[in-house]
Amino acid sequence: MIKFLDLQSENAKFKEELKTAACRVIDSGWYLQGEELATFEKQFSQYCEAKHTVGVGNGFDALTLVLKSWKTLGLLKDNDEVLVPANTFIASVLAINANQLVPVLVDPDPTTFNITPQGILSAITPKTRAIMPVHLYGQMAPMDEIVGIAQRHNLLVLEDSAQAHGATWKGKKAGSWGHAAAFSFYPGKNLGALGDAGAVTTNDPILAERIRTLGNYGSNEKYQHAIKGSNSRLDEIQAAMLCVKLQNLDNDIEARRKIAWNYINKINNPAVVTPVVTDPKAHVWHIFVVKCQHRNALHAHLTTHGIQALIHYPVAIKNQQAYCEYQNEGLPISDELQEEILSLPLYPTLSEVNQQQIIDSINKFSPTV
DSSP: OOOOOOHHHHHHHHHHHHHHHHHHHHHHOBBBBHHHHHHHHHHHHHTTTEEEEEEEEOOOHHHHHHHHHHTTTSSOTTTTTTETTSSSSSHHHHHHHTTTTTTEEEEEOOOTTTOOOOHHHHOOTTTTTEEEOBOOGGGGHHHHHHHHHHHHHTTTEEETTTTOTEEEETTTTTTSSSSSEEEEEOSSSSSSOSSOOEEEEHHHHHHHHHHHHHTTTOSSSSTOOOHHHHHHOOOHHHHHHHHHHHTTTHHHHHHHHHHHHHHHHOOOTOOOOOOOOOOOTOOOSEEEEEEEEEEEHHHHHHHHBBBBOOOSSSSSSGSSGGGGGGTTSSOOHHHHHHHHHEEEOOOTTTOHHHHHHHHHHHHOOOEEE
């Protein structure tokens, strides 16, 4: 079986460095809010071309803490609307609800799968206060236009960059366009920890300090709690692991791009639509998603040939039981995508032999068989 993702081989590349980093933390006796975290935050800020990084517990917390910080700073209030793509992972929407804000689902571009300026403009109401563009699958949304809309309408912009470490739009990195950006370092991400981890990037020092305070029980001085916070901190072990892997992230991205273009150039089955790319040098290929009107048959065909493919995501948010209030929203592109998309194996250690096996299997697929 060709795995969808092989984390063993991915992390084996850094095995000795990871072990050295872990031992360094263990020997230090300092496991939270220490030098490893400070080092990673500095390095990740430089990588993302942002002034501040705040390490948090996971990507969901990163989204949630930004929105909560804006509320405590008086920039958002209960029942304000946040525009978000309808085809994103549910965490994006859950973070909005967790802050007593209202998600407004926007149908995406049917080719790039990202939120569009036109969709944003059609969804803005007097209650709209923020936009959450999600850089889905590793390709950024058109941030110059989105930021322009936000400026004209006095809206906040929170980039959901959980799948876009290292991605760019017009030469500018994910994490540096919006008022803030949320990153996940879930193990399967392009920059993955060895457990849960996340971070927020921003150029706003007041926001950065508020996020750090909220994630530390609402405290920036021991046993003194200025606001009601929570516990969400990137620990020293995961910070050390991320420092090791960050050094090789650009090399991994180039490997991903090579595999993606191998797929795009060699998959020639007319029943299978490969991704539309706005800029070949900007996409980081967290996930390689094809479209097929006979998706379930293609999925079964690949499984039969020993290839593990996944669906991101098989049930759109509007069709989830948790969000049944949106079931009549009429989001046709999101409905179509949930029936047609399929994600192929793509990771830096995927061999050329296995790539060719995947390509050959897809090219031999016939919907009538």
